Amino acid sequence: MCGLFFVLVACTMGASAFRIQQVESTEKCPDHTVYFKHYYELHGEPVVLKCPSPRYKHLDFSALTLNITWYKNDSKTMISGREEDPRIWAKGDALWFLPAMLEDSGVYICSRRNASYCAEVSIHLTVVEKTAAREISYPQVLFTFTAGNIVCPDLWDFTQNKTDLELKWYKDALPLEDNNEKFVRLEGSNTLIITSVLPTDCGYYTCKMSFPYEGVMYEITRTIRLETVEQEKRITPVIVYPTQKTTSAALGSRMTLPCKVFVGLSRYVYTEVEWLANNTIVDVAYEQSRVTVGERQETIENGEKFIEVPLIFDSVKEVDFYTDFKCLARNGYGYQVLPTRVKQEAVGMSWYTAMIPIALACVILMGICIHKCWKQRADKGYTIAKV
Ligand SMILES: *[C@@H]1O[C@H](CO)[C@@H](O)[C@H](O)[C@H]1NC(C)=O
Ligand SMILES: *[C@@H]1O[C@H](CO)[C@@H](O)[C@H](O)[C@H]1NC(C)=O
Numbered sequence: 001m002c003g004l005f006f007v008l009v010a011c012t013m014g015a016s017a018f019r020i021q022q023v024e025s026t027e028k029c030p031d032h033t034v035y036f037k038h039y040y041e042l043h044g045e046p047v048v049l050k051c052p053s054p055r056y057k058h059l060d061f062s063a064l065t066l067n068i069t070w071y072k073n074d075s076k077t078m079i080s081g082r083e084e085d086p087r088i089w090a091k092g093d094a095l096w097f098l099p100a101m102l103e104d105s106g107v108y109i110c111s112r113r114n115a116s117y118c119a120e121v122s123i124h125l126t127v128v129e130k131t132a133a134r135e136i137s138y139p140q141v142l143f144t145f146t147a148g149n150i151v152c153p154d155l156w157d158f159t160q161n162k163t164d165l166e167l168k169w170y171k172d173a174l175p176l177e178d179n180n181e182k183f184v185r186l187e188g189s190n191t192l193i194i195t196s197v198l199p200t201d202c203g204y205y206t207c208k209m210s211f212p213y214e215g216v217m218y219e220i221t222r223t224i225r226l227e228t229v230e231q232e233k234r235i236t237p238v239i240v241y242p243t244q245k246t247t248s249a250a251l252g253s254r255m256t257l258p259c260k261v262f263v264g265l266s267r268y269v270y271t272e273v274e275w276l277a278n279n280t281i282v283d284v285a286y287e288q289s290r291v292t293v294g295e296r297q298e299t300i301e302n303g304e305k306f307i308e309v310p311l312i313f314d315s316v317k318e319v320d321f322y323t324d325f326k327c328l329a330r331n332g333y334g335y336q337v338l339p340t341r342v343k344q345e346a347v348g349m350s351w352y353t354a355m356i357p358i359a360l361a362c363v364i365l366m367g368i369c370i371h372k373c374w375k376q377r378a379d380k381g382y383t384i385a386k387v
């Protein structure tokens with residue numbers, strides 16, 4: 001059951017995480033970019049989307065900082081200030097959701113314009129149920145047998161005016177006590193120190209912060225999936241994403257499969273990240289360029305460097321279900337390979353929803369079997385006793 005749950009979680013992630021749809025460009029705004037960061041948030045919690053900074057990719061917005069407008073892709077009506085809608089409002093380069101709801105999932109477009117020019121960026125937001133927090137967890141990596149920090153990420157938009165953060169920490173849903181020798185909280189900061197990391201420290205960590213806003217108390221939750229890595233491997237790259245062996249995709253859909261690599265202490269060494277299809281370079285395997293390798297993105301998260309290289313499917317075709325994909329990360333110290341496959345998504349109902357009744361039926365069947373077995377034994381016992 002545990003295994004099944006894991007598969008369910010992994011696959012739900014696969015199904016929702018990697019789909020990027022085509023964005024329609026309006027004739028007024030010729031320059032359209034898709035923001036690399038996909039926001040994953042929890043239902044009922046405050047969310048802030050930020051229009052990317054004046055210099056993003058090839059664009060230079062510096063002359064366009066004054067007039068920023070926000071739209072949700074499917075509505076095309078401008079999102080206004082808080083006076084109009086107390087739940088979703090735009091302010092400067094930020095779009096606030098207080099709080100976000102499941103139905104807010106979608107693509108938001110911020111456009112920056114001046115009298116003669118306009119550029120827009122689309123930002124993907126997915127809001128999930130609170131029970132699905134692990135599916136949207138942040139990967140973090142620590143080395144064993146040394147001290148390490150876990151950082152409660154993405155709090156900046158809510159903590160700008162604060163110097164004393166009060167966070168509650170949990171490991172696998174159990175609260176971490178205050179006077180714990182192993183886990184030390186840095187007062188007022190977003191960091192949890194593990195004094196000596198053991199392989200058993202891997203798992204899910206949750207941090208919670210209260211966020212009062214105009215008399216209402218909101219809660220912000222972040223879930224971290226901690227992976228521990230042996231000391232000897234500390235300078236070799238670690239692939240933290242994808243975590244699953246297969247990703248579901250519908251035929252004809254556009255899909256992006258990111259390969260995210262943690263480069264840890266080797267951050268000053270060049271780490272090559274590439275995708276292979278059937279053990280050959282993607283450009284060779286897919287001469288028509290239906291599947292391509294996207295732009296390499298280097299990000300610093302919590303002071304650690306990650307490299308992300310996406311594999312982009314313009315339109316998923318049947319042949320992709322029979323192709324072996326591999327993400328390969330290597331530097332001068334070592335390498336890691338992660339094989340992965342694309343799997344056809346069940347039509348109509350998503351397959352994991354379909355799996356739930358099957359899993360339930362299995363449990364019930366097992367229950368009946370066990371019950372019968374016991375009854376038979378009990379009956380036998382009784383017969384023998386009677387004889
Ligand atoms: C945006 O909306 C249009 C029309 O409503 C739709 O065809 C398109 O797929 C949407 N794009 C995204 C990225 O959701
Ligand atoms: C508008 O922005 C573009 C791009 O940054 C710039 O080249 C242009 O001079 C700006 N126009 C005005 C009127 O400010």
Ligand SMILES: *[C@@H]1O[C@H](CO)[C@@H](O)[C@H](O)[C@H]1NC(C)=O
Pocket residue numbers: 066067068113
């Ligand atoms: C910003 O753009 C909107 C829509 O194009 C326009 O109505 C408004 O006057 C502009 N504001 C400024 C300060 O340029």
Ligand SMILES: *[C@@H]1O[C@H](CO)[C@@H](O)[C@H](O)[C@H]1NC(C)=O
Pocket residue numbers: 157158159160161
């Ligand atoms: C921080 O303070 C400024 C002004 O004091 C205010 O405009 C802003 O909304 C505050 N930010 C948060 C996140 O509370």
Ligand SMILES: *[C@@H]1O[C@H](CO)[C@@H](O)[C@H](O)[C@H]1NC(C)=O
Pocket residue numbers: 277278285286319322323324
């Ligand atoms: C990869 O190999 C499989 C099995 O040999 C084949 O069916 C598939 O078409 C190949 N994929 C590509 C993209 O050539």
